[in-house]
Amino acid sequence: MTTTDNTFIPLSEIRKPPVPDPAKAPTEDIREQLFALEDAGELIVQRVPEPYIEVMTKYGRTKKIPEQMTWHHKSCGQCGHIPGYSTSIFWLNRQFGMSYMDPTDQTSCTAWNYYASATSNAVAQAGVASRNFAAAYATGYFPMIHCGTSYGHYKETRHEIVHHEELRHKVRDIMGKLNKPLVMPEEIVHYSEWIHAMRDRIAERQVRDFSSITASIHPACHYYKLVTEDAIYDPDIYGGQRTATVTGIVESLGSTVGDYSTFFDCCGFGFRHILVQRDFSRSFATQRKIEVMKEEANPDVVITHDTGCVTTLDKSQFAAKAHQRNVGVPVLSDAQFAALAMGAHPYRIAQLHWHATDYTALLEKMGIDWEAAWAEFEVDLGRLERGEIEYLSWEDADA
């Protein structure tokens, strides 16, 4: 192929789709609307603190990811049922000496009530979001959202606050009753975006060889299907046709990405289904995801970046195994995967004993003596039981 000036373009370049031009984005840049509302005295926009890392989002716009001064908006399901997920996020921040805050002045986004049971409404949801944002603003730390659903839901809420004046004023009134201003962060940032932005630095600190590991990626629905234009895309990852988060860190750590045809499918979580109609969640997670991955990529591990996805894909495999289905792939978050690569303890930090599917073969491939690691953790548990220590400290965890 030649161009008009007869310059030869290599085939690899032709196949690569052009980098999107933000001027041609099909959607508005909501940040411009936020700044306009701020100028009109309607709300406060909390700026991303410096230093930040710039990344590209779906339509070619630039998004700022703060390196530090982050206010960690935790996830119910991560903290409650798979706490090695949150612990690994904090551990990574600590390893890089990043200043962060793990607040008690934070509630859930409560989107579970919104998406699962519909026992909430737009005003209440925007109120909860605004309260958390105002709490972060008061500390000077910038919100870093751990949960994919909170991230997606807050983006929807931001849209509603910006575009629906009546709702905005109702929420501002409620905030007034709490003696808080109406605040919106300049960017809604998911922790996996921080991991993505930090991936080269994480790889520099890698102490375990992950080159023999094949990982299949499950991109979280609420990360990129809700308000899609905020998600990170990269022309070098899937030609910019799929989200770059998670895949980027897995590649940077030297593992092989095992692609599979049902990557777009959800995990089967379903919000209400995982609690009251779990037959659906189990069937979907195993038949549409794990079995397809096994058949097409035979991965050592599934890596994902949201609470419900880790839970559903991991826990659903027990019953399927009892039915002799083709399952048996451990499921980790990108945070746990990155932490393990940097030498984190599999039980003190990654807390893998909270996971269900057998992960021991994966740890062996990572070069981790899991039996010795568990024995170390049992010593910790003994000290806790005997009252020698009240809690396991960060120093204990890195001893």
Next chain:
Amino acid sequence: MTVTSPPSQFTALPGGGIAHGSYADVPYEDKLALWEEVKADARFPDYMYGCYECGICVAACPSARFYDFSPRKIAQAAAREDVELVFEQMNDDVWNCSQCFSCNRCPRQNSPGGLITLLREVAVRNGLTTAKDALEGYGRVVYKIMTTGTQISPDMLQPDAFPDWGPDVEKTSDNLELWRRALPPETLHTTEMSWQVSDETLIELYLIWLHSDVMDMIEQADEGLHMIILDVMEETLEDAGYEV
């Protein structure tokens, strides 16, 4: 739509459309009022622009694969303002949706999933029996989130609640308090909450519930649950010097 000779199990309606057998006893005006409530929501114009009837949403939809369910039918019924069909869907189909928003790839920029969120909300707010049935077994989650500000707390990991997740659930629940103390982040030593939420934060959360009409929605869905949540909130707020 004009129905000239409806099948015998259906009833022709003055406003067009047909009354389906299962909900023929519900007056058309009631169904229409619910539909008007859906349309009046500020989010509705963001979720519904019309429908090409292309089925792209169905191809992407997990619930369509495993249930007799279709986001296209949801979008079509809304686009055509088929009040009867919307009412039927509000009583049944909407509870099959996984709220994954895979259907947001709609070329018409619809969000059938978002539309379903609205339909569910209207069903709950109006206390439809089917909504109450759908929420049965859900009270503990609603209670947790509204009173503690977190949900899916560690103490919800009980073997009788998750028998299909294998023997590890029992191991976790047996060791819960000890394993929580073995977590380095200081906020995670809790068992009844997912993390430690400060008292002042909870008070602010309760005030948000009271100043939006969420409590009315809970009352419609489950009166008993409403009373329990209100008791907890009132006690905390009164102790903190608020007049409730």
